[in-house]
Amino acid sequence: MNGKNKMIAWIAGTITVIILLAVLIVWMEPAKEGISRAEAYKALALVFADRQECESAEEQRQKSWFSDQEKDNWFVKYMDLLYEKGYLDPSLTPADLESAQKKLTYGEAAFAAEQISGRLKRQVGMNKGNREKPFPADQWWDLYRAILKEADPQGNVKEVEAILYGTPSNIKDAPSWTAYTTEGEYGFQGLALDAWLDHEIRFMVRGNEIAAVTAVESSDVVYRNIWLSQVKDGVFQAYMGAASREFTAEGKLAEEAKKTEAKLAPNLADLHMKDGRLTKVTVKKERIHGKILSVTDDTVEIEGYGKIPLDENFHVYKLYGDFSVLGAADILVGYDLQEFVAADGKLCAALLERPFDAKTIRVLLMDTGFKSLFHQSAEIKLNSGAEITYKNENGDDEVSRLNQGDVLKLTLEDERLQNGRMTIKPDGEEGITICSIERSQGQPVYSGSLEIKKESDGLVLINELYLEDYLKKVVPSEMPASYEKEALKAQAVCARTYAYRQIQGNTYGQYGAHVDDSTSFQVYNNITTSERTDQAVDETYGQMLFYNDTPIEAFYYSTSCGHGADGSVWGSGGEALPYLKSKQIKNGGRELTEEDNETFDAYIRSRKVTSYDAKYPMFRWQTELTAAQIGLKASAVGNVQDVTVTSRGLGGIAAELTVKGDQGTTRIKGQSAIRTFLGNEEAPIRKQDGSKMTTASLPSAFISIEKITDEAGSISFRIYGGGFGHGVGMSQNGAQSMAKSGKTYKDILDFFYQGAELKEN
Structure with a gap:
């Protein structure tokens, strides 16, 4: 054999060995894990409808491809939707429990993909040899993402990242198939989630139903600003949202917890978890009290403290009566109903300690003609002596006195308004006349106190007064004082009930008010008070209408x-x-x-x-x-x-x-x-x-x-x-x-x- 032939033989032999090795590797490599038809078809159905829509369609359809004995299974509504829409073929995929529990095949994946586009069918890679073989789970989810791009351009199926902290396995009385996460509650029919408890996971959802868990991001997580209700024998009872859950400490942490139970709870804390185990508890004990002056999405203004930023995981915990978790919008301006927990210069939580009892209301006063919330200037006459308070450039309170008859003229440039709000507290009733506002009665006179604050669009004027005094200036503005006493009393009850709900509504929380004085709420102080309307308010004192x-x-x-x-x-x-x-x-x-x-x-x-x-x-x-x-x-x-x-x-x-x-x-x-x-x-x-x-x-x-x-x-x-x-x-x-x-x-x-x-x- 000459040298040329030897070289050809060597190359051919090498190629043959490589092919044999490749075949051997493929033969020895374990088959990739497949996915059950039920799980895959649930995710596919959620591309076209949410869980509630699938259930509604099932009720309206009044028939099922499954037998009467099997139609109550969780997956039936999803697969029936796909049968109806043509993404499932009963001759290819029989409608029965045994079939639903088996693995999705290449042929079935290709059939569903083909109904959307030929490109997606080609992505499946089906051939004669693999048609009946299980379609690998990772390839299904790659295909699923491609399906979403073509069949869900509106983005109804979204990807969410959150910590999974509860399922029915660890949350008492939890509804079946309910997953509790730091981003909210979701259904997870047909999925196994318990292995990922106390892990940060990424998952796809439509509406409130999880289609798939796509990644486990971390097993090292921290539950921030959690309310510890009790610690006993190393077991921490905590509220995760409104759900109660137990965490069991081990080793040194358990020993320390048993020694300091009384100091640990009830309190706000951060719980540190690693691989599903509690490793550290950080208790937060700094407390702040004070009247709330304003609430925004990221700050709370507290009398005596100024504006304080909210922690990213800020919560409002209602501790009286049945425990519940509320939001920043439930912090009522003008009241001191809560204790704040602070750390690192931020508010971590508000602890509501007692029920709301409407005694005062804060009214944002509009300009003449009720055209705007903002005033470019304000002229205020004092009908009695008054105390005036404002912040100086160092943030400290400056207090001075005004005499009866004094006139205060304020503009956006006034130095006393550059560092916060100004408050005027008269010594007597009906102590303030605002000369720069015209109402039907002329220049309106106000009871209670007046706050002036500079905003980017102008000055806001807030009148804080007793609710009953407010009603005495609402009733004559909403119903003629000449009307029958019983009609006026009915109006007073309605106005009181309406005002109570508006105080809780916090519409103007960002400015520190509950309502304005226009027809958007109840017209206030547009008409002078009268003895008849005052009596209607007094004779129905505190009375409101309730349902349940x-x-x-x-x-x-x-x-x-x-x-x-x-x-x-x-x-x-x-x-x-x-x-x-x-x-x-x-x-x-x-x-x-x-x-x-x-x-x-x-x-x-x-x-x-x-x-x-x-x-x-x-x-x-x-x-x-x-x-x-x-x-x-x-x-x-x-x-x-x-x-x-x-x-x-x-x-x-x-x-x-x-x-x-x-x-x-x-x-x-x-x-x-x-x-x-x-x-x-x-x-x-x-x-x-x-x-x-x-x-x-x-x-x-x-x-x-x-x-x-x-x-x-x-x-x-x-x-x-x-x-x-x-x-x-x-x-x-x-x-x-x-x-x-x-x-x-x-x-x-x-x-x-x-x-x-x-x-x-």
Whole structure:
């Protein structure tokens, strides 16, 4: 054999050896782990629908590809959805328990992928030799990510990173298939998670259901700002969110815990975990008390301390009654209900120690005409001696005195406002007149204290006063003082209940206020007080309306059309506010049903209706709009050809308006949006007494629309309407008529807030 042939033989032999080694390696390498069909198909179904949608589809479908004996298994709703959508073929993948528990094959993965795109099918790498073999789990998740890019462009399936701290295995009374994580609670049907307890994991979710755990990030984790309720015999009882869980210390940590049990709990602490074991406990004992002046997403301002940043893992723990975990928004400004735990210059937690008892309210005062929350300047006259406090450049309090008759003029440049808020506390009642604000009564006079704070858009003025004093300036601004005493007392109870809920709502927490003084809440101090309205407040002192021990949404409005609406006018189901019923506003008025909506057009056009409100001017009204006027607000539809109410809420209130034009159709949903859309200051409202008014918004959405076409072909729309306001809760003029007929304020409240209980708080 010559040298050339020897070289060829050597190369061929080498290649043969390499091929044989490769075959041997492949033959010896263990098969990659597969994934069960149930687990894979659950994840695939979540690409197209969340868990609740899958369950709803199963109920509506009223059939299953699985037998009656097997259709209650957790995976059935997911696989049925895929059978229905064509991503699963029952001839390829039988619908039974045994099949669902077996491994997903290359052929099945390719079939599902092909329904989305050919590219995805090619990614599977199926061939004749592997068609029936298990498809490796890691390749499935690679394919799954590719499926998400094509089939879920909206990103409904998201990836979350969190510490897993609980499942039904370690959380007592936990619902089945519930995973507790530092990012919230999730379902995990069909998945095994217990091995990753006390680990930081990455997982894919749609809605609140986990599709897959994609990575274990760390076994070294810290639970920060956890409430330790008890330590006994080395066992730490802790609240993880609202769930209670035990951690057992070992070795030296257990010995130390047994010696210092009394000092360890109850307290706030950081719990350090390694490989699922408790390794260290850091207790936080620094405490801060004080009245809350403002709350933002990342700071809390405390009287005497200023603004303090919140720790990233800040929690609010309610310690009285049933333990619960709240958020920063539940810290009420103007009150000192909590003790703060601090560390490293930040607030780690707020410990709510006692229930809220509304005694004071903080009102943000708007400018003249209620146009803005901000004032470019403020002129304040003292009606008695007063103490003024502000921060100097060192952050210390500067205190001085003002005399009766002194006038304080403040601008954005005032040095006394550069380092924090200024507080004015008069010695006497009605101690402050704000000369730079005009109200219906003239320059308003205020009780309580006044705070002035510089913000980027101007000065904010906050009046803090006793709730009962506040109500004495709300009731006459919301209901004429000449009304019957019982009607005024009903108004006082509603106003008190409404204010109580608004204090808890913390709408203006960032500025340190609960409400403003405009119609956005309750009009405050627009009209001077009177003896009659003061008596109405005093005679109902502390009384509020409750439903199931919770203060109700005591909505009220000016005038009914003879029908009242229920709480669904704001979008949620009426069952959320069961005490607000849609009913006839008359003696013995019955509850209204959907059937009443069918006759509503005739009802609202009639003036021969019996109602408590029937004699008031706004009980019935009319206005007329041209097609051109309506078209200005619906330009996309072209020339307006028709306007109809296409959906009504209970009581007949318009819920959806359809506007048709020669270029398209648009729909306006919700009573408020409809009133705004049809409102036009150039189209006067004619009341039933013949008087007229102009307004940018319709008085109510209790309307019927008549299309009118004149001889020239011009189109206009006559709107028949009734009532003034949203129609939910108490009609103020209805209450007045009831009081005139001898009804007490309790009778009035029972009528308008069905099932609510009057209690003194």
